[in-house]
Amino acid sequence: MPRATEETPLTGGNVSAGVVRAGDTVRRPAGPWTPAVHALLSHLHAVGFRHAPRPLGIDERGREVLTFAPGVTPWAHRMDLLAPADRLAHVARLIRDYHDAVAEFTPPPDADWRPVIPVENPDIIAHHDLAPWNLVVDEPTDTWTIIDWDGAGPGTRLWDLAYAARGFVQLTANLAYQYQDRMAAARLRTFVDAYRLDECERRALVPLLVTRTRAMHDFLRDQAAQGNEPWATHWRTGHGDAWRSDAEYVERRTALWTTALLD
Structure with missing residues (x-):
């Protein structure tokens, strides 16, 4: 594969070192997980799911090559992109x-996944980081692309969805992004309705909203104790506190979420 003559570093993520744009491609460090991730992405395109990058192989420097998704991430100061209910519902339908x-995907027998938090009794290959910072929206073409698949691996639909709800619905203690309780509950209902959860799944999702959020705090705490990067830096810079505060925020409103989803 020919090397592009000009490369532009892509920044903005928490784990984006070494990621560059070269023409209409993205080059990023490969690892033992890359063959499995490329098999996953190839499957998605083969069955008609076009909202993920397409894998293009490995370049001469050993980096994985993916198609570039133009647009912006609805994160930080662009969360207003997902404020309208129809756009929030669009994200849930995309998920x-x-x-x-992915339900019919058969992983390679030697697949080497690296999900951040392993899950018991997996039923799909989950993304594990469905969040505004991993969604690219190209408004001129109305193209929505989920990026950063390196952490994909065995998981469950509800584990993925509980994590996604925290970010996209904005179930957070951070006052800069927090909705009033009634609006937050309505947004959660919009999100879950669009995903089409049945009653049993809705009941299972409510406590999982807390469990999934708290799991990120515990993961960062444990990784920091072992000195593992980049997680130790995330812990030191307050990410663990943010996940703990969000877990407490969600837990205090368990009755509100239950009423919103089941009444």
Whole structure:
């Protein structure tokens, strides 16, 4: 594969070192997980799911090559992109489409995944980091692309969805992004309705909203204690506190979420 003559570093993520744009491609460090991730992305495109990068192989420097997704991430100061209810619902349908598309995926027998937090009794290959910072929206073409698949691996639909709800619905203690309780509950209902959860799944999701959020705090705490990067830096710079505060925020409103989803 020819090397592009000009490369532009891509920044903005928490784990984006070494990621560059070269023409219409993205080059990023490969690892033992890359063959499995490329098999996953190839499957998604083969079954018609076009909301993920397409893998293009490995370049002469050993980096994985993916198609570049133009647009912006609705994160930090762009969360207003997802404020309208129809756009929030669009994200939930996108996640449902992904989960349906991956349901028939058979991983390679030697697949080496690296999900951040392993899950018991997995039923799909989950993304594990479905969040505003991993969604690219190209408004001129109305193209929505989920990026950063390196952490994909065995998981469950509800584990993925609980994590996604925290970010996209904005179930957070951070006052800069927090909705009033009634609006937050309505947004959660919009999100879950669009994903099409049944009553049993809705009941299971409510406590999982807390469990999934707290799991990120515990993961960062444990990784920091072992000195593992980049997680130790994230812990030191307050990410663990943010996840703990969000878990407490969600837990205090368990009755509100239950009423919103089941009444």
